[in-house]
Amino acid sequence: MASIDVCYSPELLHLYDLKGKAVVAVDILRATSTMVTAFAHGARDIFPVMELEECRAFSGGGCLTAAERNGIKAEGFDLGNSPFSYMNGAVDGRSIAITTTNGTRAIRLSEAAEEVIVGAFLNLKTVARHLSELQLDVVVVCAGWKGQFNLEDTLFAGALVDCLQQDFTSENDATLASLHLYQAAKTDVFNFLRQSSHVRRLENLGIHEDVQFCLQHNLYEVLPVWRQDRLIDLAVVQS
């Protein structure tokens, strides 16, 4: 039986052997939620990059650029990190290069894995179904906040474990803790998270609606996966 582990920070990733495994990279507030939203609204592909300058180099040639640092849209880019700015035709048919404080880093540091999938509450069931089909060992890589543990990515990890516990074994304590926390939170994830550091950070920035949006479960059936140098939506490819 395949196993599911949880890694609470990119800073702990060197302790995990990703070879031959599937990684689910998650940054609920907001990078991976936003990527899922972008694909749901027709984005063709997404180039997650680590540095602002790398991202800027994609501008021109029809590629949109998106950048966020410390919760705020970086100056001189087409888009920030709010899922709402990826709706209403803004990204339909377009390529997007994106860099964020935590999320794009978690994705790029996971490239050694056999399969890298972008997960969010918004596409939870689609990700779980894909993992059940793959039957590879899974590592959920939480983006955290600047290397630190965060609660919202942990709750997503717990939700995914909750979906998969019939078919997967668990080998680490982070997996158990995530499941316990999700079970305590799931009747009202938003209220459970109200005390958390990043929700307070975003509420201070006036992004209350983004938080509520990103906590919705199974809004979209998209499946962003890493192929060569970019993310594509495997749900579109397979349909």
Add this chain to the structure above:
Amino acid sequence: MASIDVCYSPELLHLYDLKGKAVVAVDILRATSTMVTAFAHGARDIFPVMELEECRAFSGGGCLTAAERNGIKAEGFDLGNSPFSYMNGAVDGRSIAITTTNGTRAIRLSEAAEEVIVGAFLNLKTVARHLSELQLDVVVVCAGWKGQFNLEDTLFAGALVDCLQQDFTSENDATLASLHLYQAAKTDVFNFLRQSSHVRRLENLGIHEDVQFCLQHNLYEVLPVWRQDRLIDLAVVQS
């Protein structure tokens, strides 16, 4: 108001500024529980060291040596890492040099702090009372298992936050998560931990009794703190 943060692994310690703060180093199974037990049974001082060779160098001159790797007593040392071997006069009045897989590392990597305290369920209230008196910002440093998150150290962190939440603010999500997990576990910590990786590891080694012993709350009123190059029991000094 002073704050209390939790660090889930020595591998994340570079993200915390320890200067001017109090660290509580914890390795419930079993290093810090064993050190607390040793002081309760009359140990004069304890030299926590990181390497086996460093520890061996303390032998002779009346100093006992203790070493554990991967849950097992290392060959050629006086003592292992079971609290039971520190009772019945074995360490009364003696100095002990000790090295363990995780716990001694957590202590030594925290030396930049203003005060380093060794915590365990066994001396929970004594540690909490000392922190309330100090009124320094606190970082609970969980030893984990070879850098990975573990559940028993996290539950101790949650128990300490539970004791201190009236007098301390919390600034990070690890603190919140630890408190939630302890609240879920506290009616029966032993059963809550039965699924955890390290408890299973120790039960495979036949150390069931050690686990039950280490989960007892407030058995001893000892207060091991770091002074210059060693741990001493501040409760003895102050009495």
